[in-house]
Structures are given as C-alpha cells and as structure tokens.
Amino acid sequence: MIDVYVWLGIIVIAGIIEIATVSMITLWFVVGGFAAFMVALFTDNIFIQIIVFIVISILCLVFLRPLILKTRAKGLKAEPSNVGRTAVVIEEINNDLLMGRIETDDRMTWSAKSSNDAIIPAGSVVTVVGQESVKLIVELKA
16 A cells, blocks of 8 residues: 555656656656556556556657647747838937837837937838847838
C-alpha cells in the first residue's frame, strides 16, 4: 500500500515541475504516474506498476506531445504589421515636442514619430517604416 503514496508523490512532483516549466514533458509523467497509481490500487506487484508507468509515460510523450504542441502552435497568431502601410497625419508630427498622430487606411489612429526627425504637417500622406511598441515610425510618402 506504500506504493500508492509513492505514485501520488510522483504525480504531485511532476505536476509542480510542469506548472513551473510549461514544457509539456513532465505532464506525461503525471499521466504515467496516475496510471501506475490506478494499477497499485489493484495489485501490490511493484514491477507491473513500474512497467505501466514507463510505458504510459513514454507513449504519451512520443505520441501526444507533438499533437498538443502542433495544436497549441496553431492558436498563436502573429500580430499584424503596420510597416509599409500608408497613413494620413492628423496631428503634426514633431519628434522634439513628442507629438504626432496618424490615421491608417483601416481608420485606426496611432501615435507617430518621424524617422528622420523632420516635422511633418497635418494632412500629409506618410508611409509607415517601423514600429516601436504602440508608436509608428513614419516618413513622408514619396
């Protein structure tokens, strides 16, 4: 009956490691530990319990981890880039005064600064050449 507590300990330790690392590796030892725990409820044969733990953990690691990682990667989407877009200056851009706003073609307004420190008057058409956090870097459209 002691082996039941050993498997519970393995489940808890592997679970804590997985939560701390989010590596999708020790999660499968939690699953294997649970399977061995269930087997330990029905048999005292430690050899069978260890075999179940190893086989289930390895099978899950080899077959389920890639599927989970692939599914998780599909959910991640790259943030759309504003670089290359055309915009209209709606508030004069002056880097020295830290002011300037533009409106992109999708009607979004952004804080903006000039790429070459030039003052760009309101109403000018600009091209976005970079982005620093939520501020777009622009230059006068040629």
